Amino acid sequence: MTKISIIGAGSAFTNEIVIDILNITDLNEGVIALVDLDEKRLGIARKLVQKLIGETGKKWRVIASTNRREVISDSQFVINQIEVGGLANVKYEFEIPLKYGVNQCIGDTLGPGGLFKTLRTLPSWIEIVRDIEDLAPNATILNYTNPMSVVTLLTSRITDLPVVGLCHSIQHSSRQLAEYANVPYEELKWRAGGINHMSWFTELSHNGKDLYPILKENIKDPEFLKKDPVRFDAMKYLGAFVSESSGHFSEYIPYYRKRQDLIDQHCNSGYNGATGFYANNWPRWRQENDEKILKQISGEVPINMQRGMEYAPIIIESMVKNETRVIHGNVPNHGLIGNLPKNGVVEVACLVNQNGITPTPFGNLPEHLAALCRSNMSFFELVVSSVLENDKEKAMHALMIDPLTSAVCSLAEIKDMFDELFEAEREYIPNMK
Numbered sequence: 001m002t003k004i005s006i007i008g009a010g011s012a013f014t015n016e017i018v019i020d021i022l023n024i025t026d027l028n029e030g031v032i033a034l035v036d037l038d039e040k041r042l043g044i045a046r047k048l049v050q051k052l053i054g055e056t057g058k059k060w061r062v063i064a065s066t067n068r069r070e071v072i073s074d075s076q077f078v079i080n081q082i083e084v085g086g087l088a089n090v091k092y093e094f095e096i097p098l099k100y101g102v103n104q105c106i107g108d109t110l111g112p113g114g115l116f117k118t119l120r121t122l123p124s125w126i127e128i129v130r131d132i133e134d135l136a137p138n139a140t141i142l143n144y145t146n147p148m149s150v151v152t153l154l155t156s157r158i159t160d161l162p163v164v165g166l167c168h169s170i171q172h173s174s175r176q177l178a179e180y181a182n183v184p185y186e187e188l189k190w191r192a193g194g195i196n197h198m199s200w201f202t203e204l205s206h207n208g209k210d211l212y213p214i215l216k217e218n219i220k221d222p223e224f225l226k227k228d229p230v231r232f233d234a235m236k237y238l239g240a241f242v243s244e245s246s247g248h249f250s251e252y253i254p255y256y257r258k259r260q261d262l263i264d265q266h267c268n269s270g271y272n273g274a275t276g277f278y279a280n281n282w283p284r285w286r287q288e289n290d291e292k293i294l295k296q297i298s299g300e301v302p303i304n305m306q307r308g309m310e311y312a313p314i315i316i317e318s319m320v321k322n323e324t325r326v327i328h329g330n331v332p333n334h335g336l337i338g339n340l341p342k343n344g345v346v347e348v349a350c351l352v353n354q355n356g357i358t359p360t361p362f363g364n365l366p367e368h369l370a371a372l373c374r375s376n377m378s379f380f381e382l383v384v385s386s387v388l389e390n391d392k393e394k395a396m397h398a399l400m401i402d403p404l405t406s407a408v409c410s411l412a413e414i415k416d417m418f419d420e421l422f423e424a425e426r427e428y429i430p431n432m433k
Helices: 013-022 039-056 086-099 111-135 148-158 169-181 212-218 229-238 260-266 277-298 311-321 367-388 392-401 403-408 411-424
Strands: 002-007 029-035 059-065 077-080 140-143 163-165 188-195 198-206 325-332 345-353 356-359
Touching (some): 039 059, 077 311, 111 148, 111 411, 163 345
Parallel strands (some): 077 140
Antiparallel strands (some): 163 325, 188 198
16 A cells, blocks of 8 residues: 655645645555644644545545654655744845845745755754654655755765655746747657756757747847746856746856846846745745635635646656656766766656656756856755764855855855854754854
């Protein structure tokens, strides 16, 4: 019988993931184990999953606990979507860097926000991995928690359990590209590789015709350019479209957020680069999502049970039913992208069936694109090392080589910023002195 554990079940991802699992044909029963430290949110998640199961008439069983060791035993799949101290610290991670001129939109992958989210998250995740090894030694770990590359990289360093990092970027961006180029998605031919949030669509064509000249012509229209301003501008000069939203991507490179005039020119509303978009909205989004779920549970709001594009259910279906499919996953770079660090994590196409997740070699990226990825990967390497070694100085050095932070601040300013953030979040980083 299939058993799936979801760690951090109070996350907004639970709804879509469980709906997709329940849509798997001929997988009509099993166990879904829910874990969350917040008892109230866990209760909401449990009622939601029970409601979803009821909508399908399938025979899945739900178990739930704030103590993961009570429910995760013998899981074949463990889905990680934890958030450690996020609500308590999201303002610090936006407002303190802004004092030093570091303007963030999301702040969950690189930069000051990504660094301190990592320092809060990884110690707890290490403990969870040890419990999975102990109680579910045959499990495959499916990670959704950001920073995606960092969590996946650390996991690969501390355990032999198979792990893959799963994002939504490739699925959504490939569909956006079909829309931008005005071609049917099913007829779009594309190839992408790189790192999470910075995979590059190095090939993009329709019926043998390269679509990049069409996109470059389209963005001469200012209104079209506004649809995805940072990604389109980067495509114009770098020659390839990147996998993550303009807002996210603007933080990973030194070109778009280091001066207010550049922010005004390239970064507009919402996920297109709005200043403080995540910090100013996430607490409200979380509350609104909880309220919506409660209304769905009560029947006040209908539930859309249509299957979506989540990779975790695709992996589960492929492995359980031995039906080979392709996903784009974040995995250790064992010769997959030749000009990226071999000890890092890359995002490439992977085959999935009963043998598990088999990454496919991508080859080399164009060197200028690889160089941008490498700058991020060096940051990730330092952060993981800082956590594994409880080395505060390595964490500070990660911030010193961050592309955006280093474009804005001097080394002395970065140290002051780091010290101020560390003091604000000290209780959430207990092992690092």
